[in-house]
Amino acid sequence: MEAVFYVNGALVPREEAKVSLFDHGLLYGDGVFEGMRMIDRRIFRLEDHMRRLASGLAAVGLTLPGGVEAAREAALTAARAYRGRDAYLRLVVTRGEGPLGVDPFSCETPTLFCIADGIALFPAEKRARGLDLITASVRKPGPDQLDPRVKSLNYMNSVLAKREARLRGADEAIVLNQAGRVAEASVANVFVVREGALLTPPANDGALEGITRKTVLELAKELGIPAYERSLTRVDLLSAEECFLTGTGARLVSARSLDGARIGGEERPIAAAILRAFEDAAPGLGVPVD
Numbered sequence: 001m002e003a004v005f006y007v008n009g010a011l012v013p014r015e016e017a018k019v020s021l022f023d024h025g026l027l028y029g030d031g032v033f034e035g036m037r038m039i040d041r042r043i044f045r046l047e048d049h050m051r052r053l054a055s056g057l058a059a060v061g062l063t064l065p066g067g068v069e070a071a072r073e074a075a076l077t078a079a080r081a082y083r084g085r086d087a088y089l090r091l092v093v094t095r096g097e098g099p100l101g102v103d104p105f106s107c108e109t110p111t112l113f114c115i116a117d118g119i120a121l122f123p124a125e126k127r128a129r130g131l132d133l134i135t136a137s138v139r140k141p142g143p144d145q146l147d148p149r150v151k152s153l154n155y156m157n158s159v160l161a162k163r164e165a166r167l168r169g170a171d172e173a174i175v176l177n178q179a180g181r182v183a184e185a186s187v188a189n190v191f192v193v194r195e196g197a198l199l200t201p202p203a204n205d206g207a208l209e210g211i212t213r214k215t216v217l218e219l220a221k222e223l224g225i226p227a228y229e230r231s232l233t234r235v236d237l238l239s240a241e242e243c244f245l246t247g248t249g250a251r252l253v254s255a256r257s258l259d260g261a262r263i264g265g266e267e268r269p270i271a272a273a274i275l276r277a278f279e280d281a282a283p284g285l286g287v288p289v290d
């Protein structure tokens with residue numbers, strides 16, 4: 001399926017889908033973004049994504065002309081133009097073009113673009129088998145450094161965590177916060193099952209407030225599975241009955257090992273039940289694009 005590009009107010013062909021070398025998103029990582037899913041021609045939890053985007057824009061003081069409405073329009077227009085029923089949408093707002101120098105006030109007009117394309121983070125056999133995780137040596141910056149709740153264009157921490165995982169022959173990395181508690185994976189949230197209850201680290205341990213995470217917590221409650229936000233350490237993962245990651249890109253994917261040690265058994269009944277409930281609920285939680 002052909003990718004679709006919306007750049008600063010209009011759909012453009014791939015050759016014209018470009019930003020300036022002077023864009024501060026590229027030069028300084030000055031911007032925020034959302035990754036969304038179109039599922040059966042509906043954008044999954046679009047309003048939640050727009051809320052998170054608005055809060056990120058406000059946090060970095062980036063004023064988008066037309067506000068978050070312009071961003072919603074970009075996502076809907078790109079999704080509508082995409083030929084397939086399912087797509088990954090990457091919506092990006094940067095500080096825009098400006099002279100060299102980090103000063104955000106030197107940029108006059110933000111850049112807004114949205115790409116609609118396919119994405120497959122993990123092949124089917126890995127999803128079925130479960131991912132091998134490592135504990136990354138890089139730590140999550142604290143909220144007074146680079147607040148993990150802002151989905152900014154500064155993903156070097158995640159890139160280095162993922163790189164370390166790949167270099168060590170694993171699939172994904174668990175990133176700890178400054179206190180040694182589990183924050184999240186490189187670009188996904190972490191869940192464990194312990195004594196039948198579903199646990200995930202709270203946002204103030206360095207987890208992004210993931211929209212898939214929120215949906216999993218809601219679905220668990222509907223299924224009668226106790227679900228809580230709880231600080232976790234590596235020990236909680238190593239001794240878990242089940243462990244899985246969630247994210248717009250990853251969806252829900254189970255883990256089978258951490259740093260070479262096995263997590264849980266072959267059966268993953270809670271992950272399977274949540275995944276089934278997720279697939280049933282997803283279409284009803286989307287905003288139609290047509």
Ligand SMILES: Cc1ncc(COP(=O)(O)O)c(C=O)c1O
Nearest residue numbers: 187188189208210211212247248
């Ligand atoms: C660092 C990080 N954590 C968690 C997530 C999962 O969030 P969501 O479920 O909203 O995609 C993402 C999203 O891609 C992410 O980049």
